[in-house]
Amino acid sequence: MNRKSFYFIILITLLLNLLPARAQYLAPAQTKFTLQDTLRGSITPERAWWDLIFYHLDISVKPSDSTIYGTNTVTYRVIISSDIMQIDLQPPLEIIKAEQNGKSLSFKREGNVYWIRMVENQKPGEIYSLILNYGGRPKISRRPPWEGGITWKKDKNNLPFVASSCQGDGASLWWPCKDHMYDEPDSMLISVNVPSNLMDVSNGRLRSVVKHKNNTTTYNWFVANPINNYGVNINIADYAHFSEVFNGEKGKLDCDYYVLKENLEKAKIQFRQAPMMLSAFEYWFGPYPFYEDGYKLVEAPYLGMEHQSSITYGNGFRNGYMGTDLSGSGWGDKFDFIIVHESGHEWFANNITYEDIADMWIHESFINYSENLYVEYYYGKDAGSEYVLGSRMNIKNDRPVTGIYNVNFSGSGDMYYKGGSMLHTIRQIVDDDEKWRTILRGLNKDFYHQVVKGSQIEEYMSSKAGINLKPVFDQYLRDIRIPVFEYYVKGNKLTFRWNNCVQGFNMPLRIYISGIRKDIVPTTRFSTIDLETDNAVITVDPNYYVGYLNMTGK
Numbered sequence: 001m002n003r004k005s006f007y008f009i010i011l012i013t014l015l016l017n018l019l020p021a022r023a024q025y026l027a028p029a030q031t032k033f034t035l036q037d038t039l040r041g042s043i044t045p046e047r048a049w050w051d052l053i054f055y056h057l058d059i060s061v062k063p064s065d066s067t068i069y070g071t072n073t074v075t076y077r078v079i080i081s082s083d084i085m086q087i088d089l090q091p092p093l094e095i096i097k098a099e100q101n102g103k104s105l106s107f108k109r110e111g112n113v114y115w116i117r118m119v120e121n122q123k124p125g126e127i128y129s130l131i132l133n134y135g136g137r138p139k140i141s142r143r144p145p146w147e148g149g150i151t152w153k154k155d156k157n158n159l160p161f162v163a164s165s166c167q168g169d170g171a172s173l174w175w176p177c178k179d180h181m182y183d184e185p186d187s188m189l190i191s192v193n194v195p196s197n198l199m200d201v202s203n204g205r206l207r208s209v210v211k212h213k214n215n216t217t218t219y220n221w222f223v224a225n226p227i228n229n230y231g232v233n234i235n236i237a238d239y240a241h242f243s244e245v246f247n248g249e250k251g252k253l254d255c256d257y258y259v260l261k262e263n264l265e266k267a268k269i270q271f272r273q274a275p276m277m278l279s280a281f282e283y284w285f286g287p288y289p290f291y292e293d294g295y296k297l298v299e300a301p302y303l304g305m306e307h308q309s310s311i312t313y314g315n316g317f318r319n320g321y322m323g324t325d326l327s328g329s330g331w332g333d334k335f336d337f338i339i340v341h342e343s344g345h346e347w348f349a350n351n352i353t354y355e356d357i358a359d360m361w362i363h364e365s366f367i368n369y370s371e372n373l374y375v376e377y378y379y380g381k382d383a384g385s386e387y388v389l390g391s392r393m394n395i396k397n398d399r400p401v402t403g404i405y406n407v408n409f410s411g412s413g414d415m416y417y418k419g420g421s422m423l424h425t426i427r428q429i430v431d432d433d434e435k436w437r438t439i440l441r442g443l444n445k446d447f448y449h450q451v452v453k454g455s456q457i458e459e460y461m462s463s464k465a466g467i468n469l470k471p472v473f474d475q476y477l478r479d480i481r482i483p484v485f486e487y488y489v490k491g492n493k494l495t496f497r498w499n500n501c502v503q504g505f506n507m508p509l510r511i512y513i514s515g516i517r518k519d520i521v522p523t524t525r526f527s528t529i530d531l532e533t534d535n536a537v538i539t540v541d542p543n544y545y546v547g548y549l550n551m552t553g554k
């Protein structure tokens with residue numbers, strides 16, 4: 001596809017997104033998109049022609065003047081020959097110089113995008129490197145991690161405590177890259193130079209520490225696995241370090257913990273939950289996906305984020321979500337929300353990664369759901385159910401869970417609790433706990449280290465469950481209505497249907513007829529079944545996230 005026809009299709013897509021049929025559910029946040037949104041959120045021709053192999057991000061971070069300067073060397077394989085490359089870097093940062101094989105390249109800025117003009121003939125199949133020299137004073141995050149940027153804080157000893165976070169806003173907030181999730185480098189080297197009284201903790205393993213004469217030190221972190229760009233992070237502080245080895249499904253997993261010195265004793269107690277989390281999630285989801293890179297929990301000056309193999313933590317060394325149980329069921333007080341939730345993302349977010357943020361439910365629905373699986377693992381199945389049911393208080397049904405594709409626009413915050421409730425509902429439909437666990441583990445095995453579309457996950461689950469779940473996904477991901485089970489009892493007959501639902505909704509449902517379990521498959525048309533007794537009392541299994549209405553009011 002050439003550039004012109006590409007942007008024509010994008011224009012049509014944008015216009016379609018504005019049609020009233022969709023807009024009725026999408027009104028509140030944002031319905032207009034700019035060319036910048038498209039450049040950020042789609043696989044443009046200037047991105048598509050080259051395949052990322054390796055990044056070497058090599059930067060100096062100076063807390064004294066809040067600047068970052070350095071280079072990112074981008075190694076890539078040419079797919080189709082082209083002469084314009086898209087590199088993303090957001091103001092106020094600037095690319096100072098771009099060069100390939102010793103030759104300086106010209107470039108033009110268009111908002112958050114740099115168009116780099118290649119000089120050398122880019123031969124398909126060949127590997128090239130490009131050095132991007134950049135720097136400046138990156139955006140400061142006012143609300144980390146919900147708003148991306150750098151956080152510059154101080155510890156109790158007045159030493160700098162610095163961290164990056166950039167999900168949604170993009171890694172190009174602080175380093176130049178191909179800022180789209182579809183393409184990940186196969187591995188990455190992150191070299192961070194900091195004042196010698198501090199240390200940097202990034203992703204992967206610490207390969208070397210190099211002290212310089214100017215009283216700075218460079219920490220070289222190597223990530224041996226593909227990594228998504230918002231997963232890359234820096235954490236700079238006067239850290240204390242302790243470690244342990246977890247005997248997991250794939251052997252010995254190195255677990256390293258970095259916290260401010262003032263919190264070391266508290267962390268040694270609270271972080272006992274890290275191996276507990278690993279045991280629970282390896283049981284449900286399969287082996288931790290990054291044994292080669294180890295697992296780290298790193299204290300950060302904000303609540304937390306799923307940075308790959310270096311989960312950042314700022315939950316105050318107490319249970320719950322900053323001390324509260326988001327489920328209101330009591331079970332949320334039993335574990336540290338950030339250790340469990342953010343680490344769970346190693347499976348759903350870092351192992352299986354959304355291609356488009358419109359499908360962010362792949363990360364958040366499964367990980368909201370994982371919280372109850374953690375509860376179930378330690379406290380039993382009823383406890384897990386109570387956690388899910390309690391969490392429904394947080395569902396808004398304001399707009400669909402799925403966002404808008406190709407413009408970097410995520411769906412409703414319902415991707416957490418409603419998504420978790422949807423998965424809990426699907427588990428009821430599957431009605432076979434071993435099969436369900438096999439599906440969850442299968443996802444992590446069959447999509448190992450992959451970037452996926454939501455539809456791939458949906459189709460996979462349908463095929464492994466042996467049930468067409470499409471109407472269920474349509475209902476809960478792409479519509480805001482909660483299906484209502486309408487019924488009435490007349491004599492010894494029960495009549496029922498689904499209402500307030502998508503066309504063709506036919507989700508199986510478990511009901512109880514005067515306390516006796518009965519599995520039925522309602523459709524949007526009324527059907528009738530015989531009951532053993534007259535005037536039976538009908539109840540709907542509360543594990544299904546549905547409404548119900550006795551039409552006769554009895």
Ligand SMILES: [Zn+2]
Pocket residue numbers: 341342345363364367
């Ligand atoms: Zn999350």
